[in-house]
Each structure stands twice: as structure tokens, then as C-alpha cells.
Amino acid sequence: MTDAEDIAWQKLDKRTLGVTTAGMLGVCVAIGVPVTSGLINNDALPVPLVLLLVLSGVVVVVGAVVLYDYLRIRKTWFRVTDEKVELRTGILRRQHRAVHRERIRTVDVHAHPLYRVFGVAKVHIGTGEHAESEGSQLTLDAVSRSFADMLRDDLLTRPAPTVDSDEPVGEPPPVLAEFDLGWLRYVPVSIWPGVLGVAACGVAWQITDWFGLRDSVLGQAAELIRELSLWTVIPLAVVVVLVVGLVASLAFGVEAWWNFRLQRTGDTLQVRRGLLIHRSLSLAEDRLRGVELVEPYGARLLGGGRLEAVATGIRDNKPDQPGEDTKVLLPEAPREIAQRVAAEILREPESPTTADITGHPRAALRRRLVWAVAAVAVVEAVLVVVGMTVTSVLLDVAWISAIVLVPAALFAAVENYRNLGHGHTEDYLVVRYGLLARRTAALRRSGIIGVTVRQSPFQRRLGLADFTVTTAAGSGAFTAYDADDAEVLAVACRVVPDLLDPFVVRD
Template sequence: MSTPQTPYAPEDGWRRLDPRTVLVTALVVAGVVAGAAVPATLGLARWLGLPGAVLWALAAAVGIIGVAAGADRVRWHRTRYRIGAERVDLHTGLLLVKRRSLARERIRTVDLTANLLLRLLGLVTVRIGTGEHGGDSTLELDPVTRAEGERLRLLLLERATTPQPGEHRDGELATLDPRWIRYAPVSFVAPMLGGAAVGAVMQISEWVGAQGEVIAWVGDRFQETPLLWVIVTLVAAALAAGVVGALGLWIEMWWNYRLEREPGGTIRVRRGLFTSRSISVEEARLRGVDLVEPLGVRLVGAARLDAITTGLAQDNESKNADHNTVLPAVPRPLADSVAAAILREEATPTGAPLTRHPRAARGRRLRWSLAAALAPVLVLTLLGALLTPVLLWIALGCAVVFLPLAVALALDAYRNLGHALSGRYLVTRSGTLRRSTAALERAGVIGWTVKQSYFQRRAGLLTLTATTAAGGGAYSAYDTDAAEGLTFAAEAVPGLLEPFLERDVRPGP
């Protein structure tokens, strides 16, 4: 089928990026320059006067924008890509020419991303990846038209389909429910954003030379307030700012969310308010799911769902982009049902009954947790005895707060331990601040690592780690009973561990 020729689609099969990339670069640089021009102009006005400072700032802005747009025009002119029958080629560079090529059979992901400016212009950034480590495993086309991006995604992910077990339909698996936003404030993101907000206020006030005034203003507001209430009020204000930030971040990341299975065996996630993202997971590369429950989210009965898959987000830029998350924090029953639908199972492996671990595992957690809580208390006690009694009172306060908390977390960590076999999957669960229930396809296990420390050996425990090419690469069952754990590993992947096992053979009568 012939395609209409355009100035950036040459007849020899090589194509160029969309020429509006120059406009995008100019507008982005103009926004950055405008933000920097205001303080620069105010600074220059002290020596040149306001009119002279404005003229110098305008001249510098025009020069910077012109240089950036010109450089991007050269990049556009020197960048070409081609989709061949067996390879995808990308040539770019002026002084340092790069010629990169990926075999189509190794391509695992084709992700489309578009910030607000690209969306307004009908453009997207296409990232083509093989899932291997390093930047050389990913080709980036920035930008192309949305129609071209969709064409590339469908073309490069096209595979000879193989029948999948189960009867789950193609089409929509989950779509956004605005009520899910209630789980955003209970995540660890809220206090982190609150702390970042306080740090930003102090840093900006220092830049403009007003940090002293800010501290004095806060001091005046709480001049007659006891110190304890001052701390409580400031922490509450920071948490409130963090909650607002967490709500805004959730809306930006998950608005317009849609999870679907496309014909041909591809799981696709689309989401984003200002920056739209389209992430595709080849179903043949899916090795399981990970049900993740951070403590705050778990306390309100919710969980999020991550995909355990090969060839997803392994390059340096994508590692921290939540590319493996296929479902945000939602009610736990819904997360289980979506996991079953993704895996084409009638009952989700993440809900399978788990084998409890021995009580010796509880003792290990209590000892480690109490040791971590007592360490700062002992240090403060020693320093208080040598320096000032104030540190003794601080040590007492830390002991009153941290010791019960350490015991509670240790007991919760023990209750969360478990493992099981559920059909085609082995299931492991662990964690307290971040509880993880991983359902890993048994056929995806490529090895076992058995660890047993001196203290574990005395307690009759060991840690089993299933290694795989998917997801995090390793999924562990911590502190299992030694005999039961080895039997579990041997049954999970028959033939893999047997050559290393010594079984008791009792003579007959």
C-alpha cells in the first residue's frame, strides 16, 4: 500500500521527525527564559536602570531562543528513522553521527508520551525499547504526529498471536473511578511533598534574601505559643500542603486512566491529564503481577497493581517512571479482580491462602526491630550521662514512642509473611511499610537462591529467592521452615532444584 509523500517522509523509506519540533523547542526555551528573565532584570536594574536592564534581558532572550531553535532545526534535518522488515534504524547527529539499530523481534515496548504543548499540536514522543539495561536499548522519536505514533506502536508490537489460556475478553479491563483519589493522601507521597514544600519555601526565601524575614514572621505568629504546639502546628501545615500536592499529583498522573487488552495480546495503559502516557505490555512477556500495599493505603483497604514483565522500562530514563504500574491504588477486591483478568485466571493468585512461616521468624523480626529502636535511645542515654540531662529526657521520649512502634511493626511484618502455589503461579508475600504480594508464573523462574545465615540455621529457617528475567528479577520467601521451603521450591519448578537436594531415604523393614 502506498503512502502519500510528505517533506519528512522520503521515498526510500527513511522518515523525518515532525518539523514542528523547532516550534516546540522555541516555546519551551521561551518559557524557561521568561522565568529566569524576571530576577535577572531586577538584578541588572541596580546598575543599568530599568529600561537598560529590560533591553539587555530582551536581547539575551532572543539570542538564547534563536540559538536553541537553530540547534533543534539542525537536529531535525540530521535525524532520520526507518522501519524495515527486520530492523528499526535511527540516524542522527551532525559532528558526532550516531547510527543505531534495533532488531524488530527484540522490541518489547512502544510507549507514547505527550506533554500539554505536544498535545495541543497533535504530537507525541515515541520510545521504542527492547527492555535491556542502558540507553542503547531505547530509540526515541521526538516528536512525531499522533497518527504516526499509533501506526508505529501497532506495527512494531504486531506479533503472530498464540492462544492464551482462559476466557477473558479483549477490550476494557478497568477505567478511572474518581473516588480512587481518596487514597492519594494516605500514601507516603503526602509527607514527602510536605517536606519538599517547606524546603522550597526556605530555599526561595534565601535566594531573594528574605529567609530571615520569613523565620521572624513565623516566630511572631507563635510568640506566646508553647514549643510543643508550635511543632504540631507546623507539622500539620506541612502535611496539609503535602495532601494538596498528593491530590494534584494523582490527578496529573491518573486522570483519563484506562486499562485494556487489545486484540493480538497486548495490555495497554493510558493515563495522564496534562502529560498523556500510553504504555503497552506484550502479554506474551507478562510473567505475573505484584499487589503492592504501602502501609497507609493498606490500612484503608486498598492496593495498587504492578506488572511483572520482561522488557519493560529498563533504560536509565524509564526506571523511575512507574511504567510497570497498571492500576493505581484501588479497593483491594477490585485489585484482585483486575489481577485475575490480566492473568486470564478465574481466581486471582494474589488472593490464594498462604502458608504461614514458623514462629522463629517472628522472633527474628522482633529482635531486629527492637535493636533498631534501642540504638538511638542508648546513644542519647550515653551522651546525656556525659553532657546534659536534657538528652536523657529525649532518650526517654524516644523509648516511649519507638519501642512500642517497633514491636507493632515487627509483629505486622511476621503476619504478612507467606508463600503458596496457585495453579501456574507461585506466590510470595512480605513487608510491613510496603507489603508486596507477588504472583510469579512458575515457568518464568530461571533459578533459585537459597540463603541460610548462622542464626537462621540454628532456628531451622532459610530464605528462598526465585530469580527471573522479569520485573525486579528476584522474589523472595523470607524465613521459611527449612524443609518445607525446599519442598515448596522443588514443587514450584520441578527438576530445577532436585539435583541439589539430599532427601532422607529410610531403609525398609
């Protein structure tokens, strides 16, 4: 053991300044070009004056940010001792933070393309505590790639294993899953082509505004409609949007999951992936409480699903791009592969997500059908009432929308009911739910830290209940909706008898 005071303080990599400068120049080009062209098109100012204004603005902004970053890098010191990682930051208000080694649960190395050009990487050191509050995470922005990798391996290696480990020393860590190009077949059937196609249209529309082309584009569109009729143009536009979205989502999918590899090093699961942006996520196994098999509608039809970690300290974020969800341990892949990987992640002979699932009583289906009909009836009633009193156009809207909404709502009700279920294995409680994406969550019994049973007056009459197990991981709770109240209780009693038996009566 070295004396902690002897270990020298280290500085961030100076090349980070290059990243900042290049990044700021990029931002300035992205903003400056449309602004310049807008001002020139506007004819309000002479061209040389516009260029002078924009360029001096760029110099001031880039200069200020680079100066700030220079000071930040100069004033940031860190050191890694045998006990802890320490970080001193702050230009004016100095801050000193320390995280003890045994509390470190995640070390994520993130290298954007720009970082890679300069040979540096950002390192996030997290303690995996509930929510990513300030102070539970240290960020080194940025250090050299080699140092970042060394630091990650160093911090996540536990001091001398106490029990003899399963992995023979010296062998490469076992790889649980690797990317297969065939998995891209699940991209076209996801929601992303539609979402990204519409988003691309929005961006294009914005750009036409910058260059003052909106009127001419609208004119051309009107021309096209006149020549080809509305009923040709609409399907054509939908096809174009979907094709653009498909290309974009494939590009995002490849970028996010290229070189994907899930492996286990000691007691840490590690996900590495990414074509342009290299992402690396490390998850200490003692944070894992289970897995969730997610089968989005399209992928489910093709027999595919993805795996998400149910683990403490992982943010529950909604991604705005495919592949940005940190919970995902395996992207959409054939179901057999997902089940095998789930088993290996949990160190079980067979994945608990393959357990026999008991569906919920028919009364649950009747409730859903009633909700579906009621929801549509409310919408239609509003349309009809307003249509009769204000404008009769809404009456047409009412019957046309009813033709679409009634089957859609009934389909949703049936689909949601078919996805309801629960089951168990020796060590796991399994809950299934979801509308378009069917989610099968398997929660380890030791991860269950509470039980909630909820009943509405209607559920009491029908013998149904919403049965929830709470956990420190993920969103905090998993619910079996509208389960048979006695039967789900019997299943739960088999999984967590210590917790429930004292409060249960058998008649």
C-alpha cells in the same frame, strides 16, 4: 513485500521546533524572573542594565538551543520497513541504528502538554532487553500525533497469528480496568501528602530567598509563636503542611490517572492515562512473568492495593512523584478489583495472589523483635554515653526518643513478621513480604530461572532460611524471608520440580 530500498526516509515533524522554542522560553522565564528580581533588589546595578543583560542572555540561550534543535531535526531521518525500523541521527557524528521488528517489545507514546499544543508526540521504541542500555531503544522526538499512534499500532501488531485467537476479529479490544473517581480515597492515606507538603515548604522557602523576604517571614513566624505559644503553632503548621500536601497529591493523582484504561490488544497489554501529560505504555505479554499486589499501609487499612507488572525490560525506578512508576498496571483500587484485574492480566481463572499464604514460624518474629530492641538499644546507648560525657541535653533526648522509638520498633517488627508468607498455585509461586507496604508477588513457574537458599548460623539453629527465586524480570529476585526451611522447599518442589527434585532428599 516491498523492497526495503524503495521505502523513503522520513523526517521528524517540523512543529517540534515550536515545542523547543516555547519550552526554552518557559525555562528562561522561570530562571530569568527570580534572577532579575534578585539583581534589582540587590541595587548593585541600574534597572535598565539588568533588563538588558537578562534579555540578551535569553536571546543567546534560546537562539543557540533552537539552532541546535533545528539542525538536529534536519539531520534526523528514519524509516519503517517490513523488517526493521531505522534511524539516522547526529549533527557532526552521524549514527545509524536499526531495530528489527520482531525484537520490538514496547512502543511508548508520550505527549507533554506543550507537545499537544503543537500536535506532536514523542515515540520510544524499546526492545525490552535487560536494562535500557543505549542502542536497545530508538526515540523519535517528535512526530505528529496521528503518525505516532499509527506507528505504535503498526509496530506492535504481530504478523499473522498462528493459533486461532480468542478475540473475535473486528470487536473492540477488551478493557480490563478503567479509572474510578472513588479510587482517589486511597490518596490521603498514602505517604504523598506528607512528602509533597514538606516539598512545598521547601519550594516556598526557596522563593522567599529569591525575593529577599526570608527575614520578614522569620520575623512573622516568631511573632506568631509569641502570640499563640509554641504548642498551638506546631500542630497548626503540621495541619497546614498536610492540607497543602493533600491538595498537591490529589492534583498529581488526578493528573496521572485521569482517563486511566488498561486494555488488551491481541497479545499486548496497554495502559493509557494522564490528564495533562498523556502516557501510553504497551507491554507485550511474552515479557510478563507475573504480577505483584502492593498494599501500602494506609490503603491496606481501607482494603485497597495496586498492581505492578513483573516483566522483563521494565526499569525499576523509584518515583519522586505519585503516578510516575512505569511498573504500575493498576493504581490503588479496592482489593477485589485488583485481584480480578490480576487474574485477567495473567489469563487465569483466579489471581494467584489470592492463593493461601502460609505464615512463617514464630522464631521469625522473635528474630525481628530482637533486631528491633537491639537497634533501639544502640541508638540509646550512644545518646546516653555522649549525654553523660558531653552535654546532659542528650539524656533528655534519650528518654524522649525511647518513648517514641521502642513502640515504633516493636510495631515494625510485628508488622514485618505478619507480612511474611509464601504459597503457591499450580503455576505460580507466591511470596509475601514488606514492612509498611505489604507486597504479594506471584511469579509464573516458567519465569523462575534459579533458586538461592541462604542460612545464617542462627537460622540454621532455628530451622529457618531465606528462600529466593531469581527471574529475568523486575529487580531479579523475590525472597521468602525466614521461612521454615523444609516447608518452603516442599512448596518450591511442587512449583518447579524439574529444577529442585534432583538435589532434594527426603528423610
